Amino acid sequence: MSDDVLVMRGITKRFAGVTALHEVSLTVRRGEIHAICGENGAGKSTLMKVLSGVHPHGTYEGEILFEGEPCAFQSVRDSERRGIVIIHQELALCGQLSVAENIFLGNERSRRGFVDWNRTNHEAQALLDRVGLRESPTTRVDDLGVGKQQLVEIAKALSKEVKLLILDEPTAALNDDDSQHLLDLLDGLRSEGVTSVIISHKLGEVTRISDTVTVLRDGKTIETLPAQGLSEDRIIAGMVGRDLEHRFPPRTPDIGEEVLRIEDWTVHSPAQPDRVVVDRATLSLRRGEIVGLAGLMGAGRTELAMSVFGRSYGVGVSGRVVKDGREIDTRTVRSAIRHGIAYVSEDRKRYGLNLIEGVQRNVSAAALDKLSSRGWVNENEENSVAERYRRSMGIRTSSVSTPTGTLSGGNQQKVVLAKWMFTDPDVLILDEPTRGIDVGAKYEIYSIINDLAAQGRAVLVISSELPELLGLCDRVYALSEGRITGEVSREEATQERLMQYMTRGQGS
Amino acid sequence: MTTKTAAAPAAAPSEPSSRFSINMRQSGIYVAFALIVVLFAVLTDGALLQPQNISNIIVQNSYVLILAIGMILVIIGGHIDLSVGSTVALTGAVCAVLTVQWGLPWPLAVLLTLLSGALIGAAQGYWIAYFGIPAFIVTLAGMLVFRALTMTTLGNQGIGPFPDEIRSLSNGFTSGYLGNIGLGPLGGADLVSLLAGLACVAGFALSQWRKRSARLGYGQSVDPMPVFVLKIAGVALVVMAVVVQLARFRNLPWVLVLLAALALGYSLMANNSVFGRHIYSIGGNLQAATLSGVKVKAVTFWVFVNMGALAGLAGVIFAGRLNQAGPTAGMSFELDAIAAAFIGGAAVQGGVGKVVGAITGGLIMGVINNGMSLIGSPSERVMLVKGLVLLVAVAYDVWTKRRG
Numbered sequence: 001m002s003d004d005v006l007v008m009r010g011i012t013k014r015f016a017g018v019t020a021l022h023e024v025s026l027t028v029r030r031g032e033i034h035a036i037c038g039e040n041g042a043g044k045s046t047l048m049k050v051l052s053g054v055h056p057h058g059t060y061e062g063e064i065l066f067e068g069e070p071c072a073f074q075s076v077r078d079s080e081r082r083g084i085v086i087i088h089q090e091l092a093l094c095g096q097l098s099v100a101e102n103i104f105l106g107n108e109r110s111r112r113g114f115v116d117w118n119r120t121n122h123e124a125q126a127l128l129d130r131v132g133l134r135e136s137p138t139t140r141v142d143d144l145g146v147g148k149q150q151l152v153e154i155a156k157a158l159s160k161e162v163k164l165l166i167l168d169e170p171t172a173a174l175n176d177d178d179s180q181h182l183l184d185l186l187d188g189l190r191s192e193g194v195t196s197v198i199i200s201h202k203l204g205e206v207t208r209i210s211d212t213v214t215v216l217r218d219g220k221t222i223e224t225l226p227a228q229g230l231s232e233d234r235i236i237a238g239m240v241g242r243d244l245e246h247r248f249p250p251r252t253p254d255i256g257e258e259v260l261r262i263e264d265w266t267v268h269s270p271a272q273p274d275r276v277v278v279d280r281a282t283l284s285l286r287r288g289e290i291v292g293l294a295g296l297m298g299a300g301r302t303e304l305a306m307s308v309f310g311r312s313y314g315v316g317v318s319g320r321v322v323k324d325g326r327e328i329d330t331r332t333v334r335s336a337i338r339h340g341i342a343y344v345s346e347d348r349k350r351y352g353l354n355l356i357e358g359v360q361r362n363v364s365a366a367a368l369d370k371l372s373s374r375g376w377v378n379e380n381e382e383n384s385v386a387e388r389y390r391r392s393m394g395i396r397t398s399s400v401s402t403p404t405g406t407l408s409g410g411n412q413q414k415v416v417l418a419k420w421m422f423t424d425p426d427v428l429i430l431d432e433p434t435r436g437i438d439v440g441a442k443y444e445i446y447s448i449i450n451d452l453a454a455q456g457r458a459v460l461v462i463s464s465e466l467p468e469l470l471g472l473c474d475r476v477y478a479l480s481e482g483r484i485t486g487e488v489s490r491e492e493a494t495q496e497r498l499m500q501y502m503t504r505g506q507g508s
Numbered sequence: 509m510t511t512k513t514a515a516a517p518a519a520a521p522s523e524p525s526s527r528f529s530i531n532m533r534q535s536g537i538y539v540a541f542a543l544i545v546v547l548f549a550v551l552t553d554g555a556l557l558q559p560q561n562i563s564n565i566i567v568q569n570s571y572v573l574i575l576a577i578g579m580i581l582v583i584i585g586g587h588i589d590l591s592v593g594s595t596v597a598l599t600g601a602v603c604a605v606l607t608v609q610w611g612l613p614w615p616l617a618v619l620l621t622l623l624s625g626a627l628i629g630a631a632q633g634y635w636i637a638y639f640g641i642p643a644f645i646v647t648l649a650g651m652l653v654f655r656a657l658t659m660t661t662l663g664n665q666g667i668g669p670f671p672d673e674i675r676s677l678s679n680g681f682t683s684g685y686l687g688n689i690g691l692g693p694l695g696g697a698d699l700v701s702l703l704a705g706l707a708c709v710a711g712f713a714l715s716q717w718r719k720r721s722a723r724l725g726y727g728q729s730v731d732p733m734p735v736f737v738l739k740i741a742g743v744a745l746v747v748m749a750v751v752v753q754l755a756r757f758r759n760l761p762w763v764l765v766l767l768a769a770l771a772l773g774y775s776l777m778a779n780n781s782v783f784g785r786h787i788y789s790i791g792g793n794l795q796a797a798t799l800s801g802v803k804v805k806a807v808t809f810w811v812f813v814n815m816g817a818l819a820g821l822a823g824v825i826f827a828g829r830l831n832q833a834g835p836t837a838g839m840s841f842e843l844d845a846i847a848a849a850f851i852g853g854a855a856v857q858g859g860v861g862k863v864v865g866a867i868t869g870g871l872i873m874g875v876i877n878n879g880m881s882l883i884g885s886p887s888e889r890v891m892l893v894k895g896l897v898l899l900v901a902v903a904y905d906v907w908t909k910r911r912g
Contacts, residue, residue, distance in 0.1 A: 334801040336801075345799060356855075365800045375782050376782070380722050381726075387727075
């Protein structure tokens, strides 16, 4: 019992009506590497935020025991004082500062209020040696690659005398060599007695390095297994579960000719122009067809969609977009819209809506030309268009001039869909169309998607929820590390099969 | 479910019509303006509302109001323009050179001056929209550069006097073509001015009526008839009161005619044109606008071109009013214009604001200036009050937003 460094019991965490964690339990033994696996949205990151005090004590239910003592962290500072350090997926480093400054940020080596630079750099050097980073402590962090930045984060954690190190997707952005170095480092820290919790999608790594695996699904702990002899398939079985309820409206597909084909599509990261984000992807959509695009976080799904839609993401884009048999130009958003392509973003608040304007002005935003003559907008026509969508889609709002910022997530999503339906597209790309909305609204969104397909439009659905793809789509492509690794029809598709494609070529 | 059928005449009482309910955040500014006018009318024993003084307030603030119209569009687009004061000085100098030194006919000179203003705006708009430098930096640089160019152009001395036509555009009044008419105890008043005022009111009432009919035709909610009539009557009362006072003094200032035209034109543009909508959408959510196919860069560019042209107009009017283009013209006008926009309800992060609001904001400051000088307050106190009014106005805006 005293061997358990961390015990979390009955953790329940709710966000505005959505239960992110439900009675989750986690026990971590001293000196082990404990992996947490689960689909996107299973609650892994939320659990770690509860543990590290990002979500302060009192905003969740349940108890946390660290080294046998109950914890009530109010902030990250509290948890760090106890030796719990979390390294987030998005690194929290100040790029303009030096490695040494970053390591001791908020924890400066100082004398009477003045930074002691000799001590800072000296101690930083010792920490860098420990994590095996051969760089000068005075190097600017921006001048290091992501892999080395990750090591700086770990050095920073070690400077705080870490007892429990939490890493959220530490290798997601790393290449194979850097990943290997990082895993070796974790292995070394384990022999020094540091306990680690890693969240990872790369099941090959998980089975190789960890001692114990806990699987989360839909905000619940499914099982905790010893990693010894554990197969990837066994983990996948736990991650996807087997309950596929009748959550989808019935539909009879009526599939026609090919309407859009994306060929040899390659995209590079704007931050690191030498990194390939989408790698020679080829996919096609037919009229009346709902096609899924499955992939784990960082697989390049959104990047693929946005780069096709007016080069809204990425640099060094190459490949062809063919619509109705003719190559088309989609280099600007306007030309993409003109060619009948619509893209509904995964982040409706950031990329989809003008939250301070009314429903009607959002609905018209992508097709204002249809409501205007000689540059003047017909507001009455605009209102009645919005009114029409409000009725047909069941957008619940007191009036069409209500600011969209006051609507619920499901209704906001309907407004964004209405906006793109009003452009009368032949192809709709829906990126996480049901993210963050409740089950009832999801059913309505599914019905809308079915209607769109029934009207002869092609719909590409990007989703992290495999059941959603299986329930909705006629065909599903799997994307892994920017490559299309598989294509399965509705009949052949199972979650296990998709998950195998989605994790193919990763880690192992 | 409150699905309403289309053919609902007038407003059904159950419909929570946003047009009917008083929106405190938007109408607060007009209420505040009315209170400030009443306050100073009382403090100055009515001197504030004397015919000559009303005329003075309009003429003295005309150039800031013109700048405020351009500035509100810049701010709605999520930017700022610190260079307009210097642009006023430079365009005034250009106008002086064209008319006084080169002797060009005044309409051509004014046109070229507006063009030079637009060019200044285009230069800044290029760096902001296409090069991606924050407007704050670009226009701060512009503030220095254009002030320097003003001094170069003028050779560090004032140039004047201006042709009469330009002077009367800034300072002059419409002529009494039809003579005066007796208004009983109020004395004689200019008939043309009164007729113009009546025409304005009639035009406003007609356009509101047509808008209402169109909304009804589309089955949308409108104000109940009594509220509608009351609103029209209120506007008519205020307009006619101002016009009567002006008609009793020296008829309508030309600059008021110009301002009215600009206010009307730019309000329509902001609310009803595709271009205006694009400005709001860029300020409201840049990414969403980009992903909706709005030509963000072009719109931003033209917003600054427009600002430059309006600053050119303000430059002509200011120089004409002083009858001289001087190197210190337009000092701190940018701050007055920015303050007017924010007092008038613009949001710092963009996407929100109205042309009429900015004009009202400018008038609030004008009335405070004028009223306080009438009661003999020293200028430091005027500055103090104006600063606090700006702070309170924005604080009120933030507060209502947080509650909402």
